Amino acid sequence: MFNEYQPFPATIEKIKDETYDTKTFTLRFADDDVQTDFAYRQGQFMEVSVLGYGEVPISITSSPSRKGVLELCIRAAGKVTRQIHTLQPQDILHLRGPYGNTFPYEELKGKNIYFITGGIGLAPVRSLMNLVFDHKSEFGKVKVLYGARTPQDICFREELEDWKKINDTEVFLTVDRPCDDWCGCTGVITELWKETEITAENAVAVVCGPPIMIKFVAMKLNQSGFTDRDIIITLERHMKCGIGKCGHCNCGDKFICTDGPVFSYDEVKKMPLKEYIF
DSSP: OOOTTOOEEEEEEEEEEOSSSEEEEEEEESSHHHHHHOOOOTTOEEEEEETTTEEEEEEBOSOTTSTTOEEEEEEOOSHHHHHHTTOOTTOEEEEEEEESOOOOHHHHTTSEEEEEEEGGGHHHHHHHHHHHHTTGGGSOOEEEEEEESSGGGOOOHHHHHHHHTSTTEEEEEEESSOOTTOOSEESOGGGGGGTSOOOOTTEEEEEESOHHHHHHHHHHHHHTTOOGGGEEEEOGGGOOSSSSOSOTTEETTEEHHHHOSEEEHHHHTTSSOGGGOO
16 A cells, blocks of 8 residues: 555544644544555654645654554644644544654663653654553663653643553653642753663663754763663654655755664764754
8 A cells, every 4th residue: 555655535533632732633544445554663754734735744653552543743833733733533634654764672672761852752752652661571661751841831641640650660750941830840851860860771762852952861871871872863853755855854874754763873973963962
């Protein structure tokens, strides 16, 4: 069924408000044969189009371990995404994909994992997180470090609470600007280093968020003993056409859409992306 140029209609089955400007859409392909054949892997993305408005790349946030479910978490940030936010259940979106490489799931087995994300950066990493949690006995300890601008910007609130209940899993939150009833940590995400021990022993860190966040998180991870190869990053904000034809995702000798969006920090440092490195 896969044709990299052809979008397929998909019905919106469910819409969940995550924050005031972010929603999670559960989708099902209108063609049962397409739905049956469709498969994706953790870290990949879809091209999502609204006829008459355009197309945007969106990371898949659902886990491939949960068969038959395709979820896209979308923030209203531009013309197309704002139009998507006007849609209702049973409305149609057009999807093509999936595209991109994946988080290295097999290589993570047996290791301790730090998931470090900021804002909507939790959405693409959630695909891997729930895959790991669905097979938790195959992994070591998991720590989730999540930062948001304000308490109102926190996504996946119920799951953040549910993840705390999983064996050998801890969740730590921080916000840049607290409200009156906020009782948690305040400050940028690196402040969470004061809340828990971060050790590189038999560990890998998976990071996603704004470039400035990734830059300082990578620095702190290096200081904690992580090598650049032990830091996995998704550069999902650089995705464009999905197939490397438009050229807008080109970074040196890499195309983010086709060679990525998942890279080790060692690979990122070799790209002309100075906003991510010192």
